[in-house]
Amino acid sequence: MSVLDIKDLQVSIETEQGKKEILRGVDLTISSDEIHAVMGPNGSGKSTLAYTIAGHPRYTVDGGSITLDGEDVLGMSVDERARAGLFLAMQYPVEIPGVTVSNFLRTAKTAVSGEAPRVREWIGDVRTAMESLRMDPSFGERNVNEGFSGGEKKRHEILQMELLRPRFAVLDETDSGLDVDALRIVSEGVNRIKGETLLGVLLITHYTRILRYIQPDHVHVFVNGRVAEQGGPELAERLEEEGYDRYLKAGV
Amino acid sequence: MTVIDTTPVVPVQTRSERPWSFDPEDFERPTGREVNWKLSDLRRLAPLLVDEETEAGERSLDYDTGDAEARGLLVESTGHDAAPRGEIFQPEDLASAIAWKRCANALHVRLPEGQAVEAPVVVRIAGRGADVHGNAHIVIEAMPGSQGTVVLSHEGSAAYAQNVEILVRPGARLEVVSVQDWEDDAVHAAAHQAVVEQGGFLRHIVASFGGGVVRVNPSVRLAGEHAEGELFGLSFADAGQHLESQVYLHHEGVSTKGDVLYKGALQGEGARSVWIGDVLIGSGATGTDSYEKNQNLVLTDGTRADSIPNLEIETGDIAGAGHASATGRFDDEQLFYLQSRGIEEEEARRLVVIGFLMEIVQKVGVPEVEERLAAAIEEELRRGASLAPASRAGA
Ligand SMILES: Nc1ncnc2c1ncn2[C@@H]1O[C@H](COP(=O)(O)OP(=O)(O)OP(=O)(O)O)[C@@H](O)[C@H]1O
Ligand SMILES: [Mg+2]
Numbered sequence: 001m002s003v004l005d006i007k008d009l010q011v012s013i014e015t016e017q018g019k020k021e022i023l024r025g026v027d028l029t030i031s032s033d034e035i036h037a038v039m040g041p042n043g044s045g046k047s048t049l050a051y052t053i054a055g056h057p058r059y060t061v062d063g064g065s066i067t068l069d070g071e072d073v074l075g076m077s078v079d080e081r082a083r084a085g086l087f088l089a090m091q092y093p094v095e096i097p098g099v100t101v102s103n104f105l106r107t108a109k110t111a112v113s114g115e116a117p118r119v120r121e122w123i124g125d126v127r128t129a130m131e132s133l134r135m136d137p138s139f140g141e142r143n144v145n146e147g148f149s150g151g152e153k154k155r156h157e158i159l160q161m162e163l164l165r166p167r168f169a170v171l172d173e174t175d176s177g178l179d180v181d182a183l184r185i186v187s188e189g190v191n192r193i194k195g196e197t198l199l200g201v202l203l204i205t206h207y208t209r210i211l212r213y214i215q216p217d218h219v220h221v222f223v224n225g226r227v228a229e230q231g232g233p234e235l236a237e238r239l240e241e242e243g244y245d246r247y248l249k250a251g252v
Numbered sequence: 253m254t255v256i257d258t259t260p261v262v263p264v265q266t267r268s269e270r271p272w273s274f275d276p277e278d279f280e281r282p283t284g285r286e287v288n289w290k291l292s293d294l295r296r297l298a299p300l301l302v303d304e305e306t307e308a309g310e311r312s313l314d315y316d317t318g319d320a321e322a323r324g325l326l327v328e329s330t331g332h333d334a335a336p337r338g339e340i341f342q343p344e345d346l347a348s349a350i351a352w353k354r355c356a357n358a359l360h361v362r363l364p365e366g367q368a369v370e371a372p373v374v375v376r377i378a379g380r381g382a383d384v385h386g387n388a389h390i391v392i393e394a395m396p397g398s399q400g401t402v403v404l405s406h407e408g409s410a411a412y413a414q415n416v417e418i419l420v421r422p423g424a425r426l427e428v429v430s431v432q433d434w435e436d437d438a439v440h441a442a443a444h445q446a447v448v449e450q451g452g453f454l455r456h457i458v459a460s461f462g463g464g465v466v467r468v469n470p471s472v473r474l475a476g477e478h479a480e481g482e483l484f485g486l487s488f489a490d491a492g493q494h495l496e497s498q499v500y501l502h503h504e505g506v507s508t509k510g511d512v513l514y515k516g517a518l519q520g521e522g523a524r525s526v527w528i529g530d531v532l533i534g535s536g537a538t539g540t541d542s543y544e545k546n547q548n549l550v551l552t553d554g555t556r557a558d559s560i561p562n563l564e565i566e567t568g569d570i571a572g573a574g575h576a577s578a579t580g581r582f583d584d585e586q587l588f589y590l591q592s593r594g595i596e597e598e599e600a601r602r603l604v605v606i607g608f609l610m611e612i613v614q615k616v617g618v619p620e621v622e623e624r625l626a627a628a629i630e631e632e633l634r635r636g637a638s639l640a641p642a643s644r645a646g647a
Pocket of ligand 2: 046047048172173
């Protein structure tokens, strides 16, 4: 069992108007067999948390810590974090012109596992994973995310997760922009991976719909750069009905 | 890619009225103030401005046309007055006029009428040393309804002035790829002039990797109705290299379509690229659809990329026209995305550069040529692997 531990995390970014604090002391502990849902209003800092875990250079950590089984994650480069078993399915996946999906996947797999995958097996794995996510094999020859629809980009993120087998995955609004069928397919993907390996999930979402497919063990309400409340799956239902007013008024 | 500078549009001013002559005497020796020389490396190009006998007996460079002759694609070399040589070609600068005059026998490659020529016709042009001055005129003619690819592949070293006359007859589909893989001390100035007749299609690709100074200037007239021209370029400039293309696309016919895309990577002290893209939509070119773009990726400090797009429109009745130019460093978001998948920074940069240039390679459509270009890009990257990446903008 692995543990991803986030303690009193404070993060800011440089803007044209100067430094802007976004995360103001986040505490979150995830085991590699748990699913944590994070919900919260727009701009509350959810993506900032996701990017900070992955090590995006735009975000400055002003205090606190992130550790993976006691190892200092903040001291690792972006690629080291991925090789240590962290994965971020991005809210807005980036287009990489001229780099085909199949070349990208193979390069990433080689980097993460430290050796080139065996060709025959690898081709089979990619095909199976694409089939189960209902992605046409022709995606392999297309350039990474180039011209993909919103939903196709999200499936491509989950495809990578399936092939790279991380220990912890942060899914940043992977459900947004998915049609009903795609939502089910993507959720099945997450559950399948979880069923096969140990996987801790930090699932950022605005909607309870995905939580019907992917059952969270814990739900956290994120407001103004902090966890304002925690609870079980029932908390999500309540948020859907009541919204975030309660937390915003309380001035958390 | 971060946009650092975009050069404002200036009129194509009389681009189509540029003086021309077959006689070198009619050209002043360029001083470096002329529009078509002001960004060029005149010092290193000087040997090409000397009007001297070069192709009297043997040719100054080796020309290997492979099996083209056996396939019936070669025409007896063409003298000064033998059509179609000079049908559309008009030397517009001194080097080109000298090349016209001094090359008695033009190489003439012809794709026969109505035939699809499967394998590309590869003309290998090998220099014999930087001090050997050579002059050439090459005619590439795609007869009506023909289809095929002609590759001009340059290697070795030379001081080489070259005219390439490209004739795309009605309904023909021709691809011309000029690959510059010269040694570091080669200088090469080429004027490509093409006409695309009714319903014809020309894809013209300039790929410059090696050479001290390489200046390949394609100029294409979309003369016939529904003529199409795709003008693509890719360059990879290393320390001390000057790679240049002055592109001119003239929409003359009704409902013509043009797409210009040049991409360049620069690495190492003094690496230099120049791109001037002139698009003229003539008064009769109603229904024109035209787009031109130049993008440069700066890999290290100490490089310079000049990028000047010009668009002039003489008719209001067009389908669309646009242009763009951007020179920038690595896109941090792309690097982050790749690294977040475990790929090390250096490898991520490599992928981004290859990807950036592969956009052009992928347009070739002929696997063996694509592989060759991809390998050349890999080789350039190996050479630059030890160089420090460009510092961040504003850092
Ligand atoms: N480059 C930037 N310049 C200025 N403000 C920024 C920048 N990047 C992020 N922010 C601000 O940081 C705050 C947190 O943004 P973040 O993307 O983490 O929110 P979020 O909770 O993911 O929102 P959403 O639900 O809309 O995805 C927002 O107020 C956002 O405007
Ligand atoms: Mg967000």
